[in-house]
Amino acid sequence: MKLSEIVNILEATVLVGNDQLDKEITRGGAADLMSDILAGLSDKCIFLTGLTTIQAVRTALVADVSAVVFVRSKNPPQEVIELAKEQNVPVLISPYSMFVSCGRLHAKGITGLDGKT
Amino acid sequence: MTDLKKIFHVKGNDFTHAGEASVNIKNMLKSIGLDPKLIRRIGVCGYEGEMNMVMHGGDGTLSIEINTDKIILYLDDNGPGIEDLELAMKEGYSTAKDEYREMGFGAGMGLPNMKKNADEFTISSKVGRGTQVKMVFSLNH
Numbered sequence: 306m307k308l309s310e311i312v313n314i315l316e317a318t319v320l321v322g323n324d325q326l327d328k329e330i331t332r333g334g335a336a337d338l339m340s341d342i343l344a345g346l347s348d349k350c351i352f353l354t355g356l357t358t359i360q361a362v363r364t365a366l367v368a369d370v371s372a373v374v375f376v377r378s379k380n381p382p383q384e385v386i387e388l389a390k391e392q393n394v395p396v397l398i399s400p401y402s403m404f405v406s407c408g409r410l411h412a413k414g415i416t417g418l419d420g421k422t
Numbered sequence: 423m424t425d426l427k428k429i430f431h432v433k434g435n436d437f438t439h440a441g442e443a444s445v446n447i448k449n450m451l452k453s454i455g456l457d458p459k460l461i462r463r464i465g466v467c468g469y470e471g472e473m474n475m476v477m478h479g480g481d482g483t484l485s486i487e488i489n490t491d492k493i494i495l496y497l498d499d500n501g502p503g504i505e506d507l508e509l510a511m512k513e514g515y516s517t518a519k520d521e522y523r524e525m526g527f528g529a530g531m532g533l534p535n536m537k538k539n540a541d542e543f544t545i546s547s548k549v550g551r552g553t554q555v556k557m558v559f560s561l562n563h
Contacts, residue, residue, distance in 0.1 A: 340531035363441035367465035
């Protein structure tokens with residue numbers, strides 16, 4: 306599905322990447338441990354996390370994830386937004402918890418990083 | 423023959439800039455048009471190594487060497503060294519402080535992740551001297 310659909314499903318606010326809402330997303334990973342995302346490399350994936358550190362964006366960059374979602378309405382510090390803008394990584398904020406955010410996406414067909422449902 | 427070698431300095435405990443070298447390496451490899459999957463593997467290895475250095479290794483360097491048939495990453499730090507390498511290579515084993523875990527690191531997956539993603543992985547370490555890692559990525563796949 307397109308990133309714009311993910312924005313709707315998660316009732317998310319787009320902090321960075323309004324120009325990238327056409328991006329295709331098929332998989333997702335949720336973690337507060339960066340290595341879990343780094344270990345499960347995948348194409349066209351979204352990365353949900355409750356950690357709003359600059360390392361969440363750097364992890365997204367090296368793992369090549371298509372977008373980052375901060376759950377539970379967590380607002381990242383300005384430096385995190387600046388890095389995401391500079392490196393062109395879409396960043397969303399969802400009011401839902403990690404559990405509910407994942408559930409909503411999974412119910413609409415987003416698979417795990419390994420492609421399993 | 424080495425076509426290009428670049429050395430990045432990594433500063434211990436500097437979490438604001440931690441990972442910058444790996445992002446630079448990734449962008450550099452992107453600009454020369456390498457396969458995205460290979461770039462991702464190299465990026466992850468560099469990043470995990472860089473974070474290890476920032477957390478445990480004190481100051482050091484992350485270097486990349488680009489050859490016609492392979493790419494090599496070198497990590498070299500002058501940190502405390504690793505007492506038990508076999509244990510350090512086990513998934514889930516970590517000596518990271520709690521503050522690093524709160525930042526999403528220190529899960530004991532760094533070295534195993536690096537080994538998994540590199541075609542060749544060698545590590546040597548001396549207590550009190552530091553740790554060196556060499557990771558080779560073949561371009562002939």
